[in-house]
Amino acid sequence: MLACRLCPRLVAHREEIGRVRRRAYREETYWSKPITGFGDPKARVVIIGLAPGAHGANRTGRVFTGDRSGEFLFRALHETGFANQAASTSIHDGLKLTDAYITCPVRCVPPDNKPLPLEILTCRPYLERELALLKRAQVIVALGRIAFDAYLAHVKKSGNKTACVFGHGALSKPQEDGPALLASYHPSQQNTSTGRFTAAMLRDIFLSAASLLTTQT
Numbered sequence: 001m002l003a004c005r006l007c008p009r010l011v012a013h014r015e016e017i018g019r020v021r022r023r024a025y026r027e028e029t030y031w032s033k034p035i036t037g038f039g040d041p042k043a044r045v046v047i048i049g050l051a052p053g054a055h056g057a058n059r060t061g062r063v064f065t066g067d068r069s070g071e072f073l074f075r076a077l078h079e080t081g082f083a084n085q086a087a088s089t090s091i092h093d094g095l096k097l098t099d100a101y102i103t104c105p106v107r108c109v110p111p112d113n114k115p116l117p118l119e120i121l122t123c124r125p126y127l128e129r130e131l132a133l134l135k136r137a138q139v140i141v142a143l144g145r146i147a148f149d150a151y152l153a154h155v156k157k158s159g160n161k162t163a164c165v166f167g168h169g170a171l172s173k174p175q176e177d178g179p180a181l182l183a184s185y186h187p188s189q190q191n192t193s194t195g196r197f198t199a200a201m202l203r204d205i206f207l208s209a210a211s212l213l214t215t216q217t
Helices: 008-020 068-079 117-133 145-156 199-211
Strands: 045-048 100-103 139-143 180-184
Touching: 045 145, 045 199, 068 199, 100 117, 117 145, 139 145, 139 199, 145 180, 180 199
Parallel strands: 045 100, 045 139, 139 180
Antiparallel strands: none
């Protein structure tokens, strides 16, 4: 996957960001390749985001690491017991997730954080392979509508059993024998800086996720 170049627009964009770099990071070498998921392989909570941040994951090489969205997310995970620390700045910062795994449907940073439908479709096999390996998953937390729709597209192959409508805090069960789906706004700066999405709201999402977990051997 790390050598993937299937989406020319995304490849050009991720590499251009790495060449130009933001002033604050101009001495750093950007990752500028696709990213993989990160976390506990035995996780019961699987978090699906959107795509790498331009100067976050596209720089550091780890999902939600090194940007404001990640600060918001990892603080909530730490407060609810899913992370050992509240901040994530680099792949060497000692962050560990417990019972949680984070991934995304698009593995390269898209212009304006807006992947094209074909790019989401092209990237879908990578998400599906990860989900297939996360056999203990009981709750899927979808951060944003794109993540929500990407997960529903994945389960559609084996049949949606109920109608699922996106809304912050909405809980549904796409498959009778599959994980619950918990929807949330995405912790993007567009949402958090305007007050539309608060730290307390995200913390409550993970408290809700934790309350849905059952013991699993």
